[in-house]
Amino acid sequence: MPSLPRRLGTTGAVMALAASGLLFGVASPASAATRCYGSTCDGLNPANTICANDARTIDTTWSGIELRYSPTCRAAWGRRAGGLNGGVDSLWVENENGQAYSVDVPSNASGNYFTAMVNDKDIWARACDSVGVDGGYNCTAKY
Known part of the structure; x- marks a missing residue:
């Protein structure tokens, strides 16, 4: 011992x-995690950045698509959370400058799907989805 x-x-x-x-x-x-701000966040995955830490949902469509925003990063992205409307074919986020990122969502999907981020510093952004084969789509409010 x-x-x-x-x-x-x-x-x-x-x-x-x-x-x-x-x-x-x-x-x-x-x-x-990666740090970014405004335009340096364009195209980045929010889950791999500090932006997800203070993200908040700004608006939600009737089909459950959310516009997510990070005040720290001044960036926005679209998200489909959980088992909401299974008819969503595509989800995208776009900003006033014409930048857009999309993700395809299988009709039988569950879980979270989200887009890459767009700059939301002093310009608007919104999240949209296409629903079904009729070509219709709906969007969140611009923020």
Whole structure:
């Protein structure tokens, strides 16, 4: 059995290593996320950025499509959350400058589907979806 000073020394070394990780900043997933702002967010996946951290839903269509917005990033994207309207064929987000990103959604899909982001700094953006084969679509309010 190790002596008391040896056990205390080992415990102290382990604690020092743990503390050094705190002091020297071991990267967490949140801190490793990409930072962007306005136009530098164009085309990025919101889940891989800090933008998802403060995102809020601005508007929702009758078919359940959401316009999501990050005040930190000044970027927007479209999202279909959960098992909402299974008839959505395509989801897209667009902004006033004509930038748009889309994602196809299978008719039997469940779970979340979302688009890449568009710049929403001092311009409007909205999320839209096409519903069924009739060519109809609906959009959120512009924000």
